[in-house]
Amino acid sequence: MTVDADAKKFQTQFADVKSEIAKIVVGQDALVHRLLIGLITGGHVLVEGVPGLAKTLLVRTLSQCLNASFSRIQFTPDMLPTDVIGTEIFNPRDASFSIKKGPVFGNLVLADEINRAPAKVQSALLEAMQEKQVTIGRESFKLDAPFLVMATQNPIEQEGTYPLPEAQLDRFMLKVLVGYLSPEEEIKVVERMAGGAALSEPRQIMTIETVLEAKQAAENVIIDPKISAYVVEIVNATRFPEKYNLSQIEPFVDMGASTRASINLVRAAKAHAILNGRTYLSPHDIKTIAPDVLRHRISLSYEAEAQGKTADDIIQTILDTIPVP
Numbered sequence: 001m002t003v004d005a006d007a008k009k010f011q012t013q014f015a016d017v018k019s020e021i022a023k024i025v026v027g028q029d030a031l032v033h034r035l036l037i038g039l040i041t042g043g044h045v046l047v048e049g050v051p052g053l054a055k056t057l058l059v060r061t062l063s064q065c066l067n068a069s070f071s072r073i074q075f076t077p078d079m080l081p082t083d084v085i086g087t088e089i090f091n092p093r094d095a096s097f098s099i100k101k102g103p104v105f106g107n108l109v110l111a112d113e114i115n116r117a118p119a120k121v122q123s124a125l126l127e128a129m130q131e132k133q134v135t136i137g138r139e140s141f142k143l144d145a146p147f148l149v150m151a152t153q154n155p156i157e158q159e160g161t162y163p164l165p166e167a168q169l170d171r172f173m174l175k176v177l178v179g180y181l182s183p184e185e186e187i188k189v190v191e192r193m194a195g196g197a198a199l200s201e202p203r204q205i206m207t208i209e210t211v212l213e214a215k216q217a218a219e220n221v222i223i224d225p226k227i228s229a230y231v232v233e234i235v236n237a238t239r240f241p242e243k244y245n246l247s248q249i250e251p252f253v254d255m256g257a258s259t260r261a262s263i264n265l266v267r268a269a270k271a272h273a274i275l276n277g278r279t280y281l282s283p284h285d286i287k288t289i290a291p292d293v294l295r296h297r298i299s300l301s302y303e304a305e306a307q308g309k310t311a312d313d314i315i316q317t318i319l320d321t322i323p324v325p
Helices: 003-024 029-041 055-066 119-131 183-193 208-219 225-239 259-275 283-294 302-306 311-321
Strands: 045-048 070-074 086-091 096-101 108-112 133-136 139-142 148-153 174-177 253-255
Touching (some): 003 029, 003 055, 003 259, 029 055, 029 174, 029 208, 029 259, 055 148, 086 133, 119 133, 208 259, 225 283, 259 283
Parallel strands (some): 045 174, 070 108
Antiparallel strands (some): 133 139
C-alpha cells in the first residue's frame, strides 16, 4: 500500500470513529477532531467550558470505539497525589510492600475539573503527562501507549477554581474552548435523553494498534522548509510583535509562546493533515490548528483584560498579518 493510500485509509477509519461518536454525543465535532489529534500525536488536551456538556460521555465513547482503557479522575481540593498515581500498600503478614496503581494508568484519562486540585496533585499528573511514566515509591512504571489526558477546567472566575501553573499549561498540546450547543443540537439532546431510554453502546471501529500506525504516519508527513519558517514566524510574532509590523498588539502581550509551541504546532498540524487524508503539510493545516495550540501559551497584559482582548484576538491578528508561503 502506498503512503497516500495509507493516509486515505486512516482518514476513512477516523471518519468512521467520528460518525460512531456522533450517534452518542450530539455536537462537539471540533472537540472530537482535536481529541483525535491528541490521540495520534500523544499530546494532551485541555478543555475549558461550563459543566454539563457531555465531556465525560465523549471520552468514554471514544475509548469504546478504540477498545482502549478509560479512567476518570474527579479533582477536588482535598486530593492527594496518591489518589492519581497510586501508592505502596504494606502487608504486615510478610512485612512487604505491594503496588496499587492509580487511575492515571489508562489509555484515555479524563482529569475532570483539574483546576480545583492543589499544586502537589497537579505536579503528580505532570510527570505522567510529560514523561509517560509514573514513580511510586522507588519504582517507575511506563504508561501504556497511546496515552491521552483530556483535562477539563471550569472558567477561572468560578468559585473554588485556581489558575493552572504556566509550566503545566505548556504541557498541554491543545486548549479547546467548548461552548453551549446550538438550539437545534440541544433539541436533539432533549429528545434523546428526556425519554429515559438507555443510550446504545458504541461499536469498536479500530484498534489501538491502528492508532499507533496513524501516529507513525503523522510523523512521516512531509513538511516544506517554508512551512517550518512560517510556523516559527507565527510563534515568534507572539514574542516580538514589533518585528512583524504588529505594534498594535504589543501592549496586550506580557509573554509570548514557548519553543514547545512551535514543536506542537507542527505535530498537531501533521495529525490534522493525516485526518484529512494528506501526507504533506499545508498552510491551511497550520492556520486551522494554531489557535488551539497557542491560546494557553500567551500571557495577556492587564491592558488586554481592560480592553476585553483575548488570546484568540491576538492569534487571529497574527495569522492575518504574517504572509502565507
